[in-house]
Amino acid sequence: MTVAAIETGPLSTDDAPARSLPPSMVERMTLILDAFDAPSTRLTLEQVARTTHLPRSTAHRILDQLVRLKWLSHSSFGYALGSRALNLGGTGGNHLELREATAAVLHELQLRTGMVVHLAILDGADVRYLDKVGGRFATVVPSRVGGRAPAQCTALGKAMLAWLPAEQVEDRVMPVPGRQTSRTICDLVTLHRELGRIRDRNGLAFERGECFSDIACVAAAIRGPEGPEAAISLVGDAHTALERVAPLVVVAARQVTQELYPMVRLRAAEPAWN
Template sequence: MTRLLGGKEAAKGLKDPFAPSMVERISSIMDAFGLPMARLSLDEVTRRSNLPRSTTHRILEQLAQSGWIAHVGNLYSLGYKSMRLGARDIVYEELRSASNARLNELAYRTGLVVHLAAIDGSEIYYLDKFGGAGATKVPSRVGGRAPAHRTAVGKAILAYLPPEVVHEQFAELAGQHHGHHIADVAGLHRELATIRARNGVAFERGESFPGIACVGTAIRDTGGPAAAISVVGDFSVPLERIVPVLIGTAKAISNDLVLAEAAMAADDAVA
């Protein structure tokens, strides 16, 4: 006859048959990131996963240590391993879809080449390029990469990332000197502070491609900078005059991203 356990014995000897398994808990937490670009606080992940806060925090930290989740500041997002499994392509497609019409219009209004780019570690990744015949004169390409600290789009995103993240990614710049390029991580931090003081507007003059100048700014979702856009020309183009229309376009795309996230959150609440 089985003896009934009580007190601490019961806690150690019996398991709740309806308690979710570890796999189910991890699945619930990963499912909380409904949009691949989502950046969520611990409380948001707890609410969406319907798990105890302490359990959520413990699993998130374990997933962050193994690369499935990224943890920057007080926000969590999908990590590099999750991105390798296809989430990255979904993020990029969402960004392209949200910005396509507005960036086409920006290229038409300015008569210049327009870039859409995301950051990937210490590099930027060109997601889209607009500008008709003029685009062939700019040696960037969709799917191409460039050092983030040498591009207007890269610097525009880096300006709003935590300083410790920037420092870690670009510590190897120490002692490097390449003409107009930023020489070290301290110089990069100074440049990013200047960009923040200009309301997020970043300039690049020959740092990535000789003879090419760019002005860029970030587009943001609820978690921070999701990507950036830039207008590109040669050194003779007065890029400062383009700043108002550039900022207006970035704000419109940012609003579209925020509305999309709010709609998904509302759908989740109904479900």
């Protein structure tokens, strides 16, 4: 990307900064991009202007051009790193559309529950985290965007494995990894039994202390026409009453499924999320 790709313009007289601006457009762009300090960071225009100390109109003009050049993306919830920035970091892959489609849903889940919310995909025998929206418990949860965990011992992974044919499950998890904790599922018979229970619950997956002994999760898959595309989870400590928030996860996954893959036929919907 060249400096010429982003046009400069005069500052309006009613928008003059109280402090001197960085002299070059490259420095102003860098200030804005540096504000997005993690792949999951989302900021409003006001937050960007406050963080960078740029006038609001200047920040807005540069943000618009960074969005057009795909360094940033923009949705009703705010701005986030775009496909160019994510691909440079090796964490975005081809999942920008999925992250954008789930952004508002993940944010709403976190606001309603106060819990940590994850978005992940299956990547071989692992889940790979695409997004993490934190609550007060976020620093305790040892996950990070771009990080991985064994699929068979996470609610996210089990929620997706449940919608794969048995032979594909075995292809992914064989040989079954060793125990993460004393609760980790380490044999195929037990794993297939657990996946059957998840299907009986219309895709709702639970995990208590299977990946980390002091963490519990509930998850549901986002399903495409050819199988599970991703999963959403809520995360709490080992004593969290997951059954209370489980319906919210199912409805959230349904919303994204129906937005991205309206051709997918799902069972009768759960009560509406008011």
